[in-house]
Amino acid sequence: MTILGIPTQALFGQLLLGLINGAFYAMLSLGLALIFGLLNIINFSHGALYMMGAFVAWLALNFLGLGYWGALIVAPLVVALVGIVIERTMLCRLYKLDHLYGLLLTFGLALIIEGLFREGYGVSGQPYSVPSALAGGWNLGFMFLPIYRGWVVVASLVLCLGTWYAIEKTKLGAYLRAGTENPTLVQAFGINVPLMITLTYGFGVALAAIAGVLAAPIYQVSPKMGSDLIIVVFAVVVIGGMGSIMGSILTGYMLGIVEGLTKVFYPEAASTVIFMVMVVVLLIKPAGLFGKGA
Amino acid sequence: MTLPSSVSSRQKPFVLALLGLGLVLPLAVYPVFLMKGLCFGLFAAAFNLLLGYVGLLSFGHAMFFGWSAYVTAYAAKEWGLTPELAILLGVALATALGAVVGWLAIRRQGIYFAMITLALAQLGFFVAVQAPMTHGEDGIQGVPRGMLFGLIDLSNTMAMYYFVLAVFVLSLLFLHRVVNSPFGQVLKAIRDNEPRAISLGYEVTRYKLIAFVLSSAFAGLAGSLKSLVFQLASLADVSWHMSGEVVLMTLLGGVGTVLGPMVGAFLVVAIQDFFAGIGSWVIIIQGIIFVVCVLLFRSGMIGVLAPWLKRRGITG
Numbered sequence: 001m002t003i004l005g006i007p008t009q010a011l012f013g014q015l016l017l018g019l020i021n022g023a024f025y026a027m028l029s030l031g032l033a034l035i036f037g038l039l040n041i042i043n044f045s046h047g048a049l050y051m052m053g054a055f056v057a058w059l060a061l062n063f064l065g066l067g068y069w070g071a072l073i074v075a076p077l078v079v080a081l082v083g084i085v086i087e088r089t090m091l092c093r094l095y096k097l098d099h100l101y102g103l104l105l106t107f108g109l110a111l112i113i114e115g116l117f118r119e120g121y122g123v124s125g126q127p128y129s130v131p132s133a134l135a136g137g138w139n140l141g142f143m144f145l146p147i148y149r150g151w152v153v154v155a156s157l158v159l160c161l162g163t164w165y166a167i168e169k170t171k172l173g174a175y176l177r178a179g180t181e182n183p184t185l186v187q188a189f190g191i192n193v194p195l196m197i198t199l200t201y202g203f204g205v206a207l208a209a210i211a212g213v214l215a216a217p218i219y220q221v222s223p224k225m226g227s228d229l230i231i232v233v234f235a236v237v238v239i240g241g242m243g244s245i246m247g248s249i250l251t252g253y254m255l256g257i258v259e260g261l262t263k264v265f266y267p268e269a270a271s272t273v274i275f276m277v278m279v280v281v282l283l284i285k286p287a288g289l290f291g292k293g294a
Numbered sequence: 295m296t297l298p299s300s301v302s303s304r305q306k307p308f309v310l311a312l313l314g315l316g317l318v319l320p321l322a323v324y325p326v327f328l329m330k331g332l333c334f335g336l337f338a339a340a341f342n343l344l345l346g347y348v349g350l351l352s353f354g355h356a357m358f359f360g361w362s363a364y365v366t367a368y369a370a371k372e373w374g375l376t377p378e379l380a381i382l383l384g385v386a387l388a389t390a391l392g393a394v395v396g397w398l399a400i401r402r403q404g405i406y407f408a409m410i411t412l413a414l415a416q417l418g419f420f421v422a423v424q425a426p427m428t429h430g431e432d433g434i435q436g437v438p439r440g441m442l443f444g445l446i447d448l449s450n451t452m453a454m455y456y457f458v459l460a461v462f463v464l465s466l467l468f469l470h471r472v473v474n475s476p477f478g479q480v481l482k483a484i485r486d487n488e489p490r491a492i493s494l495g496y497e498v499t500r501y502k503l504i505a506f507v508l509s510s511a512f513a514g515l516a517g518s519l520k521s522l523v524f525q526l527a528s529l530a531d532v533s534w535h536m537s538g539e540v541v542l543m544t545l546l547g548g549v550g551t552v553l554g555p556m557v558g559a560f561l562v563v564a565i566q567d568f569f570a571g572i573g574s575w576v577i578i579i580q581g582i583i584f585v586v587c588v589l590l591f592r593s594g595m596i597g598v599l600a601p602w603l604k605r606r607g608i609t610g
Contacts, residue, residue: 042405090589099405100351101588104545107538108584115578231534235413238406268424275417279398282410286401 011264012143018260019253020149020218023156024211026252028233029240030160031207033248034167037180038200041091041102047230048113049205051223053079053212055117058128058221068131072213079209080202087201092194110227117223125220152214159210160249167245176200235278241291251289316459325455326523327567331560332462333520338543338555339469340512345541346550347473348505349485353408353537354395354415355513358388360532361418362514363521367434368427370522377440377448381518388514389507391418396506400499415537422532433528437521448522458519465512470552472508481505513540542580545587548594557595 028046035043056078057071066074086109094101130148137146167173178186179193187193212226219225240251255274262273269276281289320328337359344350366384369375375383399410422428429435439448448454472478484491484498492498521527530536539562547558562580569576587594 042409090585093589097592100408101592103351103405103408104541105585105588107541108581108588111538111577111581111584113581115574115576115581118574119578227534231412231416234409235416238402238409238413271423272417272420275413275420278410278413279417282398282401 006264008142009144014260014264015257016143016145016149016153016260018257018263019153020256021259022253022256023153024215024229024252025233025236025256026160026249027156027207027211027214028229029236029242029248029252030163030245031204032233032237033242033245034163034207035201035204036242038176038197039087039091039102040095040099041106042099043201043204044103044106044230045086045109045113046106046205046208047226047228047233048110049079049083049226050208050212050215050229051117051226052082052113053209054128054216054221054225055121055212055223056209057213057216058126061128068213068217071216072210075213076206076209079212080206083205084198084202087198091201092197110230114223114227121223123222123224125222125225128216128221130217148217152218155214156211159207163207164245164249232274235274239274239278239281239288241285241288243288243291247288247290313463316463317456320452320455325451327563329455329458329523330520331563332458333516333523334540334543334563335556335559336462336465336519337513337516337540338547338559339466339552340509340516341540342544342549342551342555343469343473343509343512344505345544346554347478347481347485348502350502350506351405351408351541352399352411352506352509353534353541354399354411354413354418355510355540356532356534356536357395357415357418358391358510358513359517359520359536359540360422360527360529361391362388362517363527363531364422364428364434366518367437367521367525367527370440371434371437374438375440376444377442377522380440381515381522384518384521385511385514388517389511392507392510392514393503396503396510400502400506412534412537415532416534419529419532419534422529428527428529431529433526433530434521435526437525437527439522439525454523458523461515461519465515466552466556469512473552477501477504539580542584542587544594546583546594548596549592551594551596554594554596561595 028050032043032046035041035046053075056075057068060066060071060074061068090105090109091102094105130146134148134151137144138150139145167176175186175191176196179191179196183193215225236251236255237248239255240247242248255277258277259270259273263270285291337355341352341355344352362384364384365387366380369380369383370377395411395414398414399407402410423430427434439454442448442453442457446453446457448457473481480491480496480501483494484496484501488498517527517531520531543558543562544555545558546561547556548554565579565583566576569579591597
């Protein structure tokens with residue numbers, strides 16, 4: 001069976017791969033948007049913390065015998081703790097300065113984190129096997145669906161929509177949004193804004209860590225897995241405009257799918273298509289698809 | 295912290311002393327190391343024209359440095375062009391690329407500008423990975439240095455050194471002239487208060503774009519020189535780590551100073567050479583320097599030394 005001369009098996013296979021990549025773009029750009037919203041910092045270390053999440057899962061399995069499901073809880077907690085230490089000791093000193101310093105500081109942190117893991121584990125990837133409950137796959141007739149990949153898409157959807165709901169529809173989210181608009185006023189209402197900022201950073205990097213654990217069985221666990229991804233995510237962020245939480249989620253999935261389709265029809269351009277989309281969007285809508293102002 | 299509009303009489307001895315040092319240093323220090331420092335010093339000075347004087351953080355300057363290196367290496371090796379023509383071609387490409395990237399990136403400000411330049415540079419990187427002329431992972435190796443103006447044999451290391459020094463000094467004088475010209479004053483006005491510059495009637499976008507193109511042209515010149523010095527143009531030159539390194543050099547030396555980027559470049563190159571044998575520690579140390587610079591001394595080495603230099607009338 002073929003569609004436009006492409007075997008359906010290949011077409012849907014690439015679409016699924018694109019959807020999975022999109023799931024990671026969405027989770028990472030969502031975390032970036034959250035952190036940017038409240039801290040006004042572009043977290044360049046986001047990719048390194050995603051990689052750390054995957055590595056914590058790998059280390060927990062190999063040294064503590066802690067399996068996938070345990071890692072899914074432990075890794076985000078560990079990484080959130082690292083994030084909280086980073087925010088309390090370093091980032092909190094930069095809020096009054098130009099945004100660029102936050103970018104530079106987190107860039108330095110990314111180099112340190114990646115360098116340390118490279119020093120410890122080399123650049124070659126470490127395998128992490130799919131948890132037994134999610135092994136195997138279903139034959140859907142038109143394609144073969146590995147269960148684990150389906151799980152990643154579902155998990156990321158639940159996570160993204162849950163975060164969106166918490167921020168847009170709950171009281172806590174209302175405080176957060178108010179805190180981004182006018183921290184002084186919110187503080188005057190007796191809300192501990194610095195604590196809120198710290199926890200937001202912790203939550204944002206925990207999202208990156210969950211993405212890391214989800215990624216571990218699909219991609220190899222390697223020190224450079226974060227730096228490869230983060231620049232694509234930055235392009236996603238520029239395209240989406242980081243104006244809204246939903247915007248970053250939708251843009252993430254959309255671009256993953258665009259990338260997957262490019263792999264089917266013109267594989268040579270697959271690694272560059274997102275950057276090309278960025279150029280086109282910049283020409284038509286400099287503020288990004290969901291962005292407001294410059 | 296910037297030098298006054300012209301080199302003052304009290305600075306002259308200092309500038310001459312530095313120049314003298316540049317002339318005799320290769321007798322004492324490995325010339326290839328010095329050339330590496332000069333190439334990266336020029337790269338950092340070009341980058342600093344944007345960050346220090348217009349307040350634009352480009353995270354994609356490796357694109358101009360690296361692609362210029364490729365074009366110069368290709369022209370010298372495959373077409374057998376003389377070094378001056380090969381360099382001119384490299385700079386021409388960097389200038390054209392700078393015009394396109396600048397035009398696109400200037401649509402957004404601040405961190406968005408940084409992310410766009412980074413992403414576009416990554417586009418340049420992927421093209422370099424796939425294009426046949428770049429030879430992928432191998433890079434263009436064994437680039438001939440050639441005869442400068444058909445007269446001077448650059449395969450002689452000392453001849454190459456003095457050529458690089460001459461280009462470096464002339465470029466720095468030119469950049470110094472630019473930032474202290476009326477044009478440079480407008481750039482600084484944009485950096486300090488963009489809305490005010492707009493309300494004064496300056497076409498801010500055009501000024502920014504010209505500064506971006508100038509900066510990319512000199513970054514390209516640095517890349518072209520580098521490809522002749524090391525007779526190699528490779529993927530490392532276009533990777534985003536290179537873009538990060540030039541930020542590090544400028545930050546470490548001192549943003550918005552004339553001397554700073556040069557000092558920062560020599561320090562970073564020295565660190566790389568010194569720690570080359572111990573793997574990833576180079577990256578870790580660079581990261582630590584970034585963090586320390588941002589947290590503790592944002593004005594960089596020259597900024598910290600500024601009061602001392604000022605007392606001696608070396609900087610204004």
